[in-house]
Amino acid sequence: MDRLSKLSFLLLALVLLPAFAQDNLESRVSEIETLAFTAHWRESNERIAALASQAGQLSTGQRQRIEYVRLRNMALAGGSKEALEGLADLLSEEMPAALRIRIYGTAISVAANIEDWSRAFTWLNEGLSYLPEAPEHAPNLLGTASYLHTLVGETDKARNLARRAVDAIEATDDVRGQCVALSEMALAEDHARNYSVAEEWRHRQIDACRRAGDPVFVALGKYGVAKMAARQDRHDEAWTWGREALSEFEAAGYAAGAWSTRLVIAESLIVSNRDLDHAQQLLADTLRYYREQESSLAIAETEHLLARLAERRGDLTSALAHLKQAISASEAAEADARARRLTYLQVEFDTRMKEQQIALLEAEKELAALQVTATRRWQWLLAAGLVALLATALLLTVLLRRSFRERRRYRWQSEHDSLTRLLNYQQVRREGEAAFERARREGRAFTAIVADIDRFKEVNDRHGHAAGDEALRWLGTWIAEEVGEQGIAGRSGGDEFTILLDGGRDQAQDLLRRLRGRIAPVTVFGHTVHFSISAGICQANDHATTLEQLVHDADQALYRAKYDGRDRTVCTSDAPSGAREGGGLVVVGSGIEFGRHVSERCLSEIREAQVVFCLTDPFALAMIQSFRPDAINLGAYYADGKDRRQTYREIDAAIMAEVIAGKRVCAVFYGHPGVFADVPHAVVRKAREAGIPARMEPGVSAEACLYADLGIDPGQRGVQSMEATHFLHYERVPDTAGLVLLWQVALSGDLTCTRFHAEPEGLQALVERLLLWYPPEHEVILYEAARLPIESPRADRMPLRDLPGARYEEYTTLVIPPLGELRSAAGAGPVDAPDRGAAPAD
Template sequence: MGARQGVVRPCVALFVCWMAAAGPAHANPSLEPQVVEIERLSINQHWRESAARIEALAAQPVEMSAEQRQRVEFVRLRNLGIAGAPRDAIEGFETLLREPMPAPLRVRAYTTAISIAANVEDWSLAFRWLSEALAFLPEAPGESARLLGVASYLHTLVGETGKARELALRGLSLVEGGDDPRAICHAMGDVALAEDHARHFTEAERWRHRQIEACSKAGDRIFTANGKYGVGKMLAGQGRPAEALTWAREALADFEAAGFDAGAWSARLVVADSLIATNRELDHAHDLLTDTLRYYREQGSDLAIAETEHLFARLAERRGDLPLALQHLKSAGSASEAAERMARERQLAYLQVEFDTRMKEQQIALLEAEKELAALQVTATRRWQWLLAAGLVALLATALLLTILLRRSFRERRRYRWQSEHDSLTRLLNYQQVRKDGEEAFDRARREGRPFTAIVADIDRFKEVNDRHGHAAGDEALRSLGTWITEEVGAQGIAGRSGGDEFTILLDGDRDQAQDLLRRLRGRIEPVTVFGHTVHFSISAGICQANGHATTLEQLVHDADQALYRAKYEGRDRTVCTSDAPPDAREGGGLVVVGSGIEFGRHVSERCLSEIREAQVVFCLTDPFALAMIQGFRPDTINLGVYYADGKDRRQTYREIDAAIMAEVLAGKRVCTVFYGHPGVFADVPHAVVRKAREAGIPARMEPGISAEACLYADLGIDPGRRGVHSMEATHFLHYDRVPDTAGLLLLWQVALSGDLSCTRFHAEREGLQALVDRLQRWYPPDHEVILYEAARLPIESARVDRVALRDLPDAHYEEYTTLVIPPLGELRVGGGADPVGDPEPGTGPTR
């Protein structure tokens, strides 16, 4: 900052960093280590570290004592001051200081609050809080040094540098030789600041070096960085810019590492000043000044703005741009005027709090007169500057500046628009822009009666490319394919990346032209080399030409996508064309019924996923979580759950589901139907549609899945081979004369719907459950322990295993899928009336 007055505002903010060690033990010792850790982190780490610990502590159910809460709140408010929210911090301190609290903590809170009030230039509040804090010093003599430090700082700001130096030295004498290294660090910083503002550069530099040494030992990162900043500033003031540049850059790095923005901006000014003085990196100095000026204007720091504008003027003068230098000098004059007003307001606030005599009134009147005179002088200076800046030079400079700004703005808008419309990897249009441009082209082609064709293509077995060669190889394959598509399509159509490894091309032409384009594209595909590995790949594509059946672009692309699935199904590395007319009812169709398992993410098999991907039509009757995952990679999946409704006969629902599936199967399409769990266990529709398809001569098969029964054996630790299993639907057990084998395991499914012959209920009714209990008590005692079981459907869930007495079943909680597990009763008996025996030892049964 050279020999001129330094920027005050970052130094103001620096005083927010004052904070003492933890207080005495409190009412809740279990939380005390966490509170102490929060206080420690706020001193020697980035403020976000202590803020994160405060949030974690607030989430704990254990309640803090009143003093612990006040200490944590003190750190939170201090963090607000550092993070750039001083007004919120002041409002919080006003609330905190109204509460009863120990005197040492209160004085520490006053010290930090005074610093923040000065930071926002609320001088009346700062001096009032200083006056209030002095009343508590007799109860907290250990905090005297801190309060003397902040008093020294306020006297520095009102120009009382002699008094400021006296107060700072008194504070240092109280802590020097003590066992509080951080207090010594702060006290030395106070003395250095007073010498700085008294323009004793050599003496201030000496104190700054002592501050750096003391603060480094104390582990105070922000005050250590402040010391380095002060050394750089003093060196600049003594005409040693090269040395000042080194110190300022170190300070800037340390401030940024500590998250102290105000100090970082102050250090940037010293860096810029030193660069200008040494005539080095002037462009970098210009960038630093531009960012700094924007920051201080946002903060409303007039003195800092004036300082920055003066440096801008020096930079322009160094570059030989005198009109621009004059313009910055004019702006510096305006900011200096506002800064002088603020300085007089500080002096007025100081006098209003410090004096109650007639001399106070005379000084205030004199300051106000000086204020008016200074305002007149600044007005005269401004007029003189405007006269000098008037004329052709100012007009030409303004026109040139506007032209540069307009050109830059136009380039930026064009660049941002391009980025919003294109895929960054392939540089093709993104999905949204392809659909937007495609809608216009599709409508135009329909109006003019011209052919229009959609192509959907992707890389064959792209996942294997990523898995085997790494994502860098996959990215290179996508990038190369995007380049070849761009060159082949040209102005003939619209090309874009739809997502993942899938591409969409929309052509103003017919399917023959689309096939020619794909042949040329395949001819250009060649292996790519990444990190010494050569990767070979091919593409599959689907083509659909709009011939009147497809009335929307969405439908046209969907049909092309279905053609792509056919290309995959028929062996990949090929092109399949589709037409608007439905396919022949017997050509290439088929049905496969697969099971999703109970936890889709864990239980689904690769075979099941392959069938879902390759099918032309996918139906799904699963839980909502599995449905959402399937729709993630097959958005056209049809949800069969919509056929269910409260009060609706489930047999009618089954008939409607059956009809929906068979309509697509009989239309000659490859249909995949996904059912929850195992599709062949306690499910009528899967068996029915497989049977009907086979009767119609259409290939149909069923792929197994993990059932709830399989999960039951695993979760309950039951081996069905030990005692045998009797498994049936609960209503079936009630309705028919079935006799359970009490020596074996009895499983009753859908127990919540017991007795529902209407097939309309989805919830449990006590009457049906009581009827089931009454029937079971023919063979089992009322106090026999049974299990209500529900398999987990998500990895984050646990299976439900509730053990209750048989008699209590009517009052238990049920879901539609709750299973009743009745353990064996009594011992097994050997055939022929022999004595009862226990279970055979594991491993003695037949090998399975």
């Protein structure tokens, strides 16, 4: 009996052992899946390695789940390309719809991260087709769809998809799904520039992801809060959240998130003007990483921050270099975005084509089934199907032809001027560069002509813009007919035209003579308009070795034609450079915002001068060098710790050396050249003493911007304006009944002329001096004029006592409003403000 019991027990163990073993394997697979989302990827990888010896006992589904976790970990560790290929192989296998949708979600995100947009959108469409089989996984895939549509600029669609995902997941108890859906919702609002709304979603994401135990998405939420705080100028908060996010990303092993967070931390340090060396190191490491990843958008953002950091440190040369790198990277990022958008549209088009093909195949299947019941009916339906197929093919052919025509039309419009139908400025330069290089390579002559209509503004003012447009249209037609195939012709802008010829100056002069012979009056609305043209010619030579220089020299010749009386042609070889009017000096002001404030007179002086010096902000310098590449940057004379008086002497000497040499010199200074500027007055005075013609052209000053931005009329109370250190050093008494302006307040008390930053001691001394006349709570304003159209002026209001703790730039101005009411002179009656709008005062 005992033997029989033992035998029965052994048989029972043999039967139950595989089941116990399988249960044990399933629990280990489930544990690996949980660790993949709640711990560092290395932990789940260790569990996978430990399970390798039992790989043969895994079911197909278990093997697929383990492989999915392994490939996801590979992507987190930085091996996105290898992981993507593995995910593609895994998706080619048969598996349950629920698991397939999970794998699709990860594969799509990895494909998007390495910009494999064709796969990303193809897999998205495939994944959506499996949702009817596993509707409980709809929120996950809807969130992924929202992420992709965010990246291709479909912001509204992305927000709609993310909202659908959130609504669907909130009806369940899937905490992990809520974590992911809230993250996609926050990202969609971020890209829609709804920063405060996005920040609220990020806080909800952090709570949900903590409950789900997902450290990567918790860190991602904190990174999102930091980024949104920075976008709303709360940089101290951004710094705090960013440090937490960076620490958690590094702990979770998610490299991509850590690098993005370093950018937010660096931006907060730069704006807050603290620990700039740390910000420099963060940006240098981040730029190196993104260059290795070839991520143009991230490179552009990093270079922008490096430019701001360099400007903060006063290194304008580096700031401009980084700004150029940022612009180059932005252009590459825009090209990537266009390619991404094109891929999205192509996949959408292919999907619709497949749907139409499937519909046609289904129709054919139905026709085949009907054939069994009636041959004649089958023939009739077959004929109908063929007609439908032909109609569809015809429709597609028509649509494709129309699409090709539209693309050709849009391309033509992007390359031509709509009024004259000649090439536009960009296309002339693009085609001209190639033609110029061919001519130089083959040793052929190449000539540039720049021409415009004489007194074109008078044509518009006297006869209307319709007459001016008609004159431009006819002139464009005549130019196109005369140039033909022998050159490139285009409208440069306004009434100016550029012609590039494969030939010498004699051919150019012949062409202009023929063109002038064709010019005839034009009639518009009964008015006859007569006009003529002036032109400048330059043939490529040892001086004009680039197309840019060639066109510039032709443009200078055009200016000489204007000065010599108009309706004529001037060649650059007609007179030696600088021989027309002799030497001279003109000092001009660039204004505060060069693009808005610079006058036509100022631009004309810059173009006409033989030598151009610039002491402006980097943005104005870049604009000037775009049409005067030879412009000399006087900012190079400044250096940290160098006495500014020595710098002024060196700038003075550099300008006067060219003036004394008999050249036409134009010196461009920031704002108004005669306000708070010693060098402009000094060089004008020295040139006049030497008998050289010299003059100063005014510009828009920071003081003029201040009155406009703050809404202050200096005529109401009067104004007292002086430099802050001058006010401290001398016994100056402020007029408290009027407006007081103290300039360069950051440099208060600096008698060494070597500082470029604020020091608390100097600011405290200034406040103590002002407290002799003003109460501590008197409201003052720290003002900085906007230097770019996209910026806003700074107007920070605060009590006088808080000035030492405020933020300062070298150009910050202290505005002290009047104290109390005006008091009339003894024996005088009440005084009303004069009505200066009615008539000018004598």
